Amino acid sequence: MMEVSFMSYILLAIILFSMGIMGVISRKNIFIIYMSLELMLNSINLILVTLSKHFGNMDGQIIAMMVIAIAAAEAAVFLSLIVSLYRLKHSINIDDYNTLKQKGTL
Amino acid sequence: MSDTIFLILALLALFGAGTMITVSNTVHSALGFIVTILALSGLYALLSASFLFMVQIIVYAGAVIALLLFVIMFLNIQSSHTPKEPNKYLFMLISAIVMLPIDYLLFRAFYTMTDIENFSITSKDFGTVKMLGLELFRNWLLPFEAISLLLLVSLVGAVVMARKKERS
Numbered sequence: 103m104m105e106v107s108f109m110s111y112i113l114l115a116i117i118l119f120s121m122g123i124m125g126v127i128s129r130k131n132i133f134i135i136y137m138s139l140e141l142m143l144n145s146i147n148l149i150l151v152t153l154s155k156h157f158g159n160m161d162g163q164i165i166a167m168m169v170i171a172i173a174a175a176e177a178a179v180f181l182s183l184i185v186s187l188y189r190l191k192h193s194i195n196i197d198d199y200n201t202l203k204q205k206g207t208l
Numbered sequence: 209m210s211d212t213i214f215l216i217l218a219l220l221a222l223f224g225a226g227t228m229i230t231v232s233n234t235v236h237s238a239l240g241f242i243v244t245i246l247a248l249s250g251l252y253a254l255l256s257a258s259f260l261f262m263v264q265i266i267v268y269a270g271a272v273i274a275l276l277l278f279v280i281m282f283l284n285i286q287s288s289h290t291p292k293e294p295n296k297y298l299f300m301l302i303s304a305i306v307m308l309p310i311d312y313l314l315f316r317a318f319y320t321m322t323d324i325e326n327f328s329i330t331s332k333d334f335g336t337v338k339m340l341g342l343e344l345f346r347n348w349l350l351p352f353e354a355i356s357l358l359l360l361v362s363l364v365g366a367v368v369m370a371r372k373k374e375r376s
Contacts, residue, residue: 107210107211107214109315109318109319110214110218111214111251111255112315112318113315114218114221114222114251116311116314116315117222117311118221118222118225118244120303120304120307120308120310120311121222121225121226121229122225122229123303123307124229124299124300124303124304124307125228125229127299127300127302127303128229128293128296128297128299128300128303129229129293129296130291130293130296131232131234131237131290131291131293133234133237133238133276133280133285134228134229134234134237136276137228137237137238137241137276138228138229140241140268140272141225141228141241141244144244144245144248144268147248147260148248148251148252151251151252151255151257151260152255154255154257154335155255155256155257155334155335158334160334160335160339160340160343161343161347163257163259163260163335163340164340164343164344164348166257166260167259167260167263167340167344168348168351168352168355170260170263170264170267170268171267171355171358171359172355172358173268173272174267174271174272174359175358175359175361175362176362177271177272177275177276178275178362178363178365178366179362179365179366179369181275181276181279181366181370182365182366182367182369182370183369184279184283185279185282185283185369185370186369186370188283189372193289193291194234194283194285194289194290194291195291196291197291
């Protein structure tokens with residue numbers, strides 16, 4: 103019974119990861135894309151914690167904690183970038199963020 | 209008993225994620241993400257990672273999502289500002305079809321990797337603050353210091369990026 107429960111944790115993490123990829127591909131709102139990226143990081147954390155419990159080793163939990171710390175650092179930089187982009191473009195649609203695109207070609 | 213709790217938390221996590229990637233209102237989407245975060249923290253508690261349970265609630269639901277909601281309300285995003293997405297369900301279907309073989313491969317890989325029967329034989333203080341701190345400051349000291357440096361750099365970088373440009 104415990105083995106079934108363990109594989110269901112992995113299955114849940116895999117489903118959450120694909121939902122994050124679906125959000126990144128299909129949405130145009132930059133906030134929802136950011137939250138989908140965070141969802142992918144969280145599903146990886148779930149896999150790490152599950153394997154840490156499975157193998158009786160603390161290293162998975164340490165790595166998960168470091169992923170959380172890096173995600174917090176990334177959140178600050180990403181949101182400040184969104185604020186400065188919104189000042190420039192007055193939009194949260196990713197199709198409007200084309201400053202680096204070369205005009206005229208493609 | 210723990211299987212029932214797992215089922216409830218997994219359904220909550222899937223419900224929150226589905227709400228997050230389908231709803232068009234940005235604030236509602238962030239609220240769905242909070243549901244997913246809290247359900248995942250409950251799953252960490254089920255997996256006897258009690259310190260990560262607290263860290264997930266404090267850092268994600270407390271700091272990251274609060275910062276995200278603050279930025280959404282600071283920019284004053286109206287529902288007329290949110291981008292039109294006429295065929296988002298089509299793209300979701302396409303990406304789900306693309307992801308299905310990768311998911312199957314991952315599931316088979318984990319299934320064969322974890323065939324060894326050593327689940328749930330852990331000591332009583334597994335995953336507590338004491339064990340995690342001992343492991344962190346013995347074997348993972350250099351990554352810990354590198355992450356503290358990264359947090360400092362991202363703090364300075366966030367302030368510099370979001371600052372208003374002064375006219376020169």
